[in-house]
Amino acid sequence: MTAARMTTPVRASELEGRAWLNTGGEQLDLNALRGKIVVLDFWSFCCINCLHVLDELRPLEEQYSDVLVTVGVHSPKFEHEADPDALAAAVDRYEITHPVLDDPGLKTWDAYTARAWPTLVVLDPEGYIVAHLSGEGHVQGLESLVAELVAEHEAKGTLHRGDGPYVPRPRPEGDLRFPGKVVALPDGSFMVSDTGHHRLVQLEADLTTVRGTIGSGTRGWADGPRDAARFNEPQGIAVLPQELRSQLGYDLVVADTVNHRLRGVDLGSGSVRTIAGNGVQRLLDDARARGVDPNAITEGDPLSVALSSPWDVVWSQTADALVVAMAGTHQLFSFDPRSGELAVLAGTGDEGLRDGAADSSWFAQPSGLAQAEDGTVWVADSESSALRRVRFTDDGAVAAVDSAVGLGLFDFGFRDGPAEQARLQHCLGVTVLPDGSVAVADTYNGAVRRYDPATDEVTTLTRGLAEPSDVLLDTSQDEPVLVVVETNAHRLVRVAVPKQAQTVDEGAAQMQRKRTPVAPGELELTVRFAAPSGQKLDTRWGDPTQLKVSSSPEDALAAGDGTARGLTRTLRIADGVTEGVLHITARAAACDGSPDGEIPEHAACHLYQQDWGIPFTVDPAADSSLTLELRGLD
Structure with missing residues (x-):
């Protein structure tokens, strides 16, 4: 497997910020990291994609613990995320086991020209940038690149093995650790997702006395008895209607967020079973690249379906099914526990705030659900800081999605x-x-x-x-x-x-x-991409590249939005627009084979993709062009 590296390595910029966490008080710099392979992970603790990357990196960090140092560069989106105490709590909540630089002024973000959360930048042991990536799903390529760098720099004598600079923070003691969601149980007690302890806790009506726990308290996935079952950062809990509990053999449905599964819990025995999800994160763009409708769930067995960070779940009487806030794909799903049928209820999978029909609406990390007496489902849409409303027809279909409060992602x-x-x-x-x-x-x-x-x-x-x-x-x-x-x-x-x-x-x-200044009127968008060494663009069925462009607000672009082949596009900023956000997705397909030769019949092929959300401001003095780099590892 080939690793795509920058053809001209660039000397890394110094790491600047307000403070360091997970270092025992030591202030790190590039000199202290010399001799190690360094992965800079630009993240914000509100961002679901960033949380996915934290989990993707854990096995890599463990495998290469003596030569690899991950440095989380926290670059806040929201004002609250710039609070140092809030960041320290997030580092504890997500069990981050690498140094974290607090960068509230975005100094290091700007120095490394990051444009999106998450962004990964790889530095070699001599302090040069060798890869610059946006988005999630790069771990396989990183494994290849790290192995290549280890061999190269061990031969040169520039690789230093040994412990890294991580120093764990003390953990608070208590019955609960970063609890997430709560539901009332029929007997007057409450069930809490004890997210930081990876379990459920049943509390008496006084909200402090523990009646019992479900789950071993160890991060992981296992079905079985209450003391042996394992969760991974569980969040939302729904109580099923009484008539379904005896029929199904369980009483509660839990959104087991990091396991990408729904779990059924029997309150009597405390036993846990998986009722939906195969544990693999659902990636909509992989399906799109294969020419498959990403919202078509064709698997008949719910245990074969990939989910993505289910965050909350509620029973809908109108839909006669569970509604699931699928935070990782910015959608709402429905799940009928009797038949096992899973379906996309609303949302295209595009991240943003867009009202309208179910199949054209956009959500942004939906994280909370509640049902009103008239059947309306209210949605806390976290990344757009919005309160959304889903209305149903008499037959249980979604009639419309609209926003009560909130304007958009930023x-x-x-x-x-x-x-x-x-x-x-x-x-x-x-x-x-x-x-x-x-x-x-x-x-x-x-x-x-x-x-x-x-x-x-x-x-x-x-x-x-x-x-x-x-x-x-x-x-x-x-x-x-x-x-x-x-x-x-x-x-x-x-x-x-x-x-x-x-x-x-x-x-x-x-x-x-920072907003990117662009000239009014026409804007020439170019995404530059070159196939990695040993690969060539797969032109056997036409142009293997694609651009998808949209904007917030929707009418910020007068022309140039939509999806089409090619990596260049002429956009037109609508008259009167002064600022907005460009949502850009670029894809390219390349296969193993010499750039000057034919692609072998059974060659391995690779999809490269990056997503950008680029805030812009219209400035008559600005350039009328925007150039982005599509880089990937495979």
């Missing part, structure tokens, strides 16, 4: 008032109140907010919470009370619903990442 803030002006910041949980209004766990604002459909206004119920990730209406009390999962405080708390909510206006904000 707009957020803390502002109450009319919904069109209100702002949230990376909301993760949602519940419906008795009057039909909706309470939202506004996670990065540390608040619980309320949206009232009757007035189309947003108010604040409470604030000062430590990353609330879920909120649940507790009907056991005389007055409406909310149970809030306060994730970074490792606890659940009750919050009364005040008769008079607060009104807060701390302003609207946009992501601090």
Whole structure:
């Protein structure tokens, strides 16, 4: 397998930021890393793709622990992510076992010309950049490249074996560790996904006394009895309707997020079984590259279907099925546990905020679900900081998706008032109140907010919470009370619903990442790609390259959007547009074979792809061209 390397290595820039984590207080620099292969992982802790890369890198880090050092460069998107305490909590929550540079000013991000989360940059033991990659799914190519660099630099005498600079942080003790979601059980107790301990915890009505646990507490995947079963960062939990529990033999459905599976749990015995998902992450672009409809689920056995980071799950009476927030593919799925049928309920798989029909709508990391009395499913759409609404027809099909609060991927803030002006910041949980209004766990604002459909206004119920990730209406009390999962405080708390909510206006904000200036009118887009050494473009069936372009807002482009072959495109910025975001996906297919020769009949072929979300601002003095690099490892 060939590794695609930069043809002209470039000396790496120094690593600059506010502070280092996971180093025991030591301030690292490139000189301290000399002699090691270094993978710079540019990430933000809100980003599901970044979380996927953390898990992809774990086996590689373990295999090459004496020669490879991963450095996580945390480059925040949201204001809250620039809080050093919030970052430290995220490093603990995701069990990151490598040094992390806190880069709130994006100094190192800019020095390495990162354009997307996640971005991976590989440095050789002499401090030269040898690869620069965007997106996830590069681990196989990285394995090849690391093996090649080990052999090369061991022969040169420039590879230094031994321990790296990672120093683990102390772990907090307690019954819960970064809990994620909660549901009320029929007997008045509560089931919590104890995400940081990789298990479920049943709490008494006082929210502190532990009645029992389900799962061994060790990261992994295993079905079986309560003490032997294993989860991997479980999140959402749904209680099945009473008539289905005896029929199916389990009572709860759990979104086992990092295992990419749905699990069934029998409350009586505590036994756990896998009911959907094969443990392989669903990658929509792989299907598109094969000419297969990525939203067509043809497998009859739900255990053969690939899922992607299911984050929450709720029973829909209208759909007569479970609705699953498939955060990894930015979609909603449905799952009928009686027949085992899985289907895409809404969302194309494109990341963003777009309302409309089920098969044309966009979501952005949906992470919280709740059903209203009229059958509407409310969605906390975290990356767009939006509260979305899914309406159904009488026969259970999705009638439409619309947004109650939120503008898009890069707009957020803390502002109450009319919904069109209100702002949230990376909301993760949602519940419906008795009057039909909706309470939202506004996670990065540390608040619980309320949206009232009757007035189309947003108010604040409470604030000062430590990353609330879920909120649940507790009907056991005389007055409406909310149970809030306060994730970074490792606890659940009750919050009364005040008769008079607060009104807060701390302003609207946009992501601090630099916008790319572009000229008004026509913009020439070019994506440069050269097949790695030993490969050639696969032209046997025509042009093997493709560009997919869209924008936020949708009407920011007057021409040039859509999907077509080729890596060049003339775009036209619409008149009157001053800023927006270009969503660009570039693909190229190459096969083993000499660039000057024929491709052998049974040659191995490889797909190279990168995705960019490029915020832009229109400037008459700017260039009328935009050039991107499509690089890959295989």
